[in-house]
Amino acid sequence: MPSAAIDIRTARLQLRAPRASDAERLHQLFANWEVIRWLDSPPWPYRLEHAHEFIAARQQPSRNCVTAAIVLDGGLIGMMDAALKGRSAMQREAGYHIGYWIGEPFWRRGYMSEAARGFLAHLFSTIPDGAMYSGAFSDNLASLRVQEKLGFERCGEAMSFSNPHQKEMPHSHTVLTRVRFAAAAG
Numbered sequence: 001m002p003s004a005a006i007d008i009r010t011a012r013l014q015l016r017a018p019r020a021s022d023a024e025r026l027h028q029l030f031a032n033w034e035v036i037r038w039l040d041s042p043p044w045p046y047r048l049e050h051a052h053e054f055i056a057a058r059q060q061p062s063r064n065c066v067t068a069a070i071v072l073d074g075g076l077i078g079m080m081d082a083a084l085k086g087r088s089a090m091q092r093e094a095g096y097h098i099g100y101w102i103g104e105p106f107w108r109r110g111y112m113s114e115a116a117r118g119f120l121a122h123l124f125s126t127i128p129d130g131a132m133y134s135g136a137f138s139d140n141l142a143s144l145r146v147q148e149k150l151g152f153e154r155c156g157e158a159m160s161f162s163n164p165h166q167k168e169m170p171h172s173h174t175v176l177t178r179v180r181f182a183a184a185a186g
Contacts, residue, residue, distance in 0.1 A: 006068050010118040013111060015068035015080065018055045022069055025076040027051040029103030036164050038140045039101060040171075044164035066123075070102065070115045077111060078102030080119050082132070096123065098134040100143075112146050117185065120150060124178055131177045137162065138170040151184030152176040 008015040018026075030036060031046040043050055058067040063084075070078040080100040098120070102112045120132060134152055136143035137160070144154075152174035160171035 006066060006122070008068065008118045008122050010114050012072065013077075013115050013118070014071040015115060015119055015122075016071060018058050018067055018069045018079070020052075020055055020059070022076045023048065023051040023055050026055065026079070029077070029105075030101065032104055033164075034104050035101055037162075038137060038143060039099075039164065040137075040160055040162050042164060068115075068119055070100075070111065072106070072111065077106045078115065080115060082119070082123055085133075095129055096127065096132050098132055107142070113149050116146060116150055120176065120181055121185070124181060131175050132181075133173070133175050135171055135173040138172045144172060144174070147174050147176075149184065150176060151180035153180065 006015060006017055027046065027048045027050070030042070030051065033044075036042055036044055036046055058065070058081075065081060065083040067079060067081040069076050070080060078101050080098065082096045082098050085094065085097045098116070100112060100116060102115075123132060134147055136147070138144075138157065153176070154172055155175045156173040158171055158173065159168040161167070162169045
């Protein structure tokens with residue numbers, strides 16, 4: 001698994017390890033119902049102490065998770081991670097699961113697709129796994145479109161608990177193989 005010293009450059013973005021100094025900007029962008037409602041695990045309402053806890057938990061290198069701050073012109077605009085997960089009701093397959101979000105002011109500009117493409121290229125170059133997994137709540141069409149552009153294919157549906165909503169919601173599972181990622185990038 002890649003180290004915490006991640007530094008990926010794309011045409012417009014940098015993906016780097018989160019820093020303690022990112023906490024206020026993280027809170028500013030993430031404590032927004034229009035962003036957080038699409039995710040399964042964050043608390044709602046999202047407080048500044050949650051941002052500090054999130055970053056502190058990712059300061060230690062881990063073989064099971066890598067988190068990248070998505071940075072535009074020196075400022076945080078979102079986050080991505082790849083977490084090694086076992087098989088469960090939500091995770092149909094064991095392996096690395098990709099999660100991401102981007103602040104609402106940066107939607108519909110192609111930043112998420114660009115960041116994810118760079119992140120996935122880095123992951124596929126540093127781990128032996130032949131596939132990555134992701135997904136989204138089934139009504140999160142924007143996120144599912146990002147995954148489709150990257151080569152992810154839908155591989156199932158299930159109910160998944162949403163902490164912000166405090167209920168089970170339909171979730172679409174996706175998978176991306178090395179071969180499909182290379183074909184989508186080419």
